[in-house]
Amino acid sequence: MLNFKELNIPQIKESILNYGLEKFYNEYFQWLREADKNLKSFLFFTESLVQKLIQNLKKEDINLPLYGIPIAIKDNILVKGERCTAGSKILENYIAPYNATVVDKLIKAGAIIVGKTNLDEFAMGSSTENSAYQLTTNPYDKGRVPGGSSGGSAAAVGGGLVPLSLGSDTGGSIRQPASFCGIYGLKPTYGVVSRYGLIAMASSLDQIGPMANNLNDLILLFEIIKGKDNKDSTSVNFPKEKLKPLTTQKIGLPKEFFDELDSQIKNLIREKIKKLKLEIKEISLKHIKYSLHCYYLLMPAEVSSNLARYDGIRYGKRIKNDNFWQIYKLTRQKFLGEETKRRIIIGTFILSHGYYEAYYLKAQKLRKAIYEDFQRAFKEVDLIIAPTSPTLPFKIGEKTSDPLQMYLSDIFTIPVNLAGLPALNIPIGFIDHLPIGMQIIGNVFDEYKIFELAKLTISSQ
Numbered sequence: 001m002l003n004f005k006e007l008n009i010p011q012i013k014e015s016i017l018n019y020g021l022e023k024f025y026n027e028y029f030q031w032l033r034e035a036d037k038n039l040k041s042f043l044f045f046t047e048s049l050v051q052k053l054i055q056n057l058k059k060e061d062i063n064l065p066l067y068g069i070p071i072a073i074k075d076n077i078l079v080k081g082e083r084c085t086a087g088s089k090i091l092e093n094y095i096a097p098y099n100a101t102v103v104d105k106l107i108k109a110g111a112i113i114v115g116k117t118n119l120d121e122f123a124m125g126s127s128t129e130n131s132a133y134q135l136t137t138n139p140y141d142k143g144r145v146p147g148g149s150s151g152g153s154a155a156a157v158g159g160g161l162v163p164l165s166l167g168s169d170t171g172g173s174i175r176q177p178a179s180f181c182g183i184y185g186l187k188p189t190y191g192v193v194s195r196y197g198l199i200a201m202a203s204s205l206d207q208i209g210p211m212a213n214n215l216n217d218l219i220l221l222f223e224i225i226k227g228k229d230n231k232d233s234t235s236v237n238f239p240k241e242k243l244k245p246l247t248t249q250k251i252g253l254p255k256e257f258f259d260e261l262d263s264q265i266k267n268l269i270r271e272k273i274k275k276l277k278l279e280i281k282e283i284s285l286k287h288i289k290y291s292l293h294c295y296y297l298l299m300p301a302e303v304s305s306n307l308a309r310y311d312g313i314r315y316g317k318r319i320k321n322d323n324f325w326q327i328y329k330l331t332r333q334k335f336l337g338e339e340t341k342r343r344i345i346i347g348t349f350i351l352s353h354g355y356y357e358a359y360y361l362k363a364q365k366l367r368k369a370i371y372e373d374f375q376r377a378f379k380e381v382d383l384i385i386a387p388t389s390p391t392l393p394f395k396i397g398e399k400t401s402d403p404l405q406m407y408l409s410d411i412f413t414i415p416v417n418l419a420g421l422p423a424l425n426i427p428i429g430f431i432d433h434l435p436i437g438m439q440i441i442g443n444v445f446d447e448y449k450i451f452e453l454a455k456l457t458i459s460s461q
């Protein structure tokens with residue numbers, strides 16, 4: 001099979017074309033089923049859709065940027081006519097009635113959607129262990145997690161099963177699994193990619209983003225999915241003047257991120273930074289230490305309201321009963337997982353009378369303070385470099401019994417979502433044969449600045 005880890009999209013396209021699309025996909029699926037038996041990165045494959053997509057591609061489409069390229073989609077993004085489970089039993093039989101905007105864009109660009117990938121239930125988790133269906137393993141160590149919640153999408157790319165995938169990131173779910181699986185993953189500026197057709201977790205934080213084995217492929221995928229969409233009123237057009245950034249001169253290192261970091265990870269990042277030969281400035285983000293508190297108030301509040309629609313009446317599975325309230329209660333009790341219920345309960349509490357002001361409003365103020373910390377920092381520096389994860393990819397089961405330990409996995413990624421900023425995970429090496437990532441964080445719409453610095457990081461290694 002083609003080596004998706006080493007080849008780039010133009011090379012893959014050429015090889016598939018030479019081989020012939022139909023012949024390639026017949027052999028590819030036989031191989032893919034076998035290759036995913038250990039990883040379990042896919043919840044299911046979309047073989048009949050693949051046949052349709054191949055047939056719809058015409059000879060004159062050959063110049064489309066993703067002509068014939070296989071791509072995996074996180075199973076909280078709708079693909080018309082296919083199941084979309086969001087990793088939950090409550091949506092086990094749910095068939096998507098329409099395409100997410102990003103999926104329409106991919107198909108238009110010639111991509112072939114080969115399957116839907118595993119995730120934590122409703123994208124809530126950091127290890128993909130909250131999936132109601134299966135455990136996905138890390139491509140570098142089958143005793144360890146791939147990260148989460150886009151663990152399936154990260155493992156599929158990191159394990160060389162597909163060259164590209166889409167994930168979603170509410171508090172780190174693209175960047176942390178990308179770091180654990182040794183790949184590139186971008187959380188775009190809030191609003192740059194349409195959320196239409198993404199099963200909502202916390203709408204003010206959710207963003208869809210690209211995952212790939214190399215930077216150029218990631219940029220290509222980002223360019224295809226970005227842009228304003230009338231079906232998502234929070235989406236925006238990417239400003240043209242931001243496509244050609246000025247070169248980065250000054251990098252900020254937030255001291256709060258490095259103070260208590262694992263020393264092996266710290267050293268590896270410092271080594272990379274040194275080689276950049278740019279001006280480095282230590283910065284301080286004063287409110288950053290409250291990010292996790294702020295996130296675990298605002299996110300569950302939004303989750304509790306977004307997930308109210310899974311009532312056994314309108315969507316998905318239902319426990320039959322003569323009493324309406326019993327249908328609602330029993331269906332949610334049986335088909336939602338522990339972590340999901342925990343967040344719904346916390347969120348409902350936070351939004352309830354008398355607590356709204358004490359918790360929700362206070363957290364909103366904190367969110368603004370965190371945003372302002374970043375804005376102050378970007379007056380002094382062009383970009384910020386930070387670790388992606390505080391730890392190496394951890395063992396399966398290691399953190400499942402302690403939600404707080406699990407929540408700490410996202411301590412470096414969550415502030416970026418709270419402030420609506422773009423951030424990229426880039427793989428920077430290995431510790432004990434496990435991949436390590438580093439985050440480049442930019443101001444709003446500074447994706448191309450981030451890409452420039454990422455290129456410099458790669459070329460100076």
Ligand code: GLN
Nearest residue numbers: 123125169170171172173
């Ligand atoms: N791990 C974080 C959480 O559990 C972030 C999830 C995400 O980004 N979807 O909420």
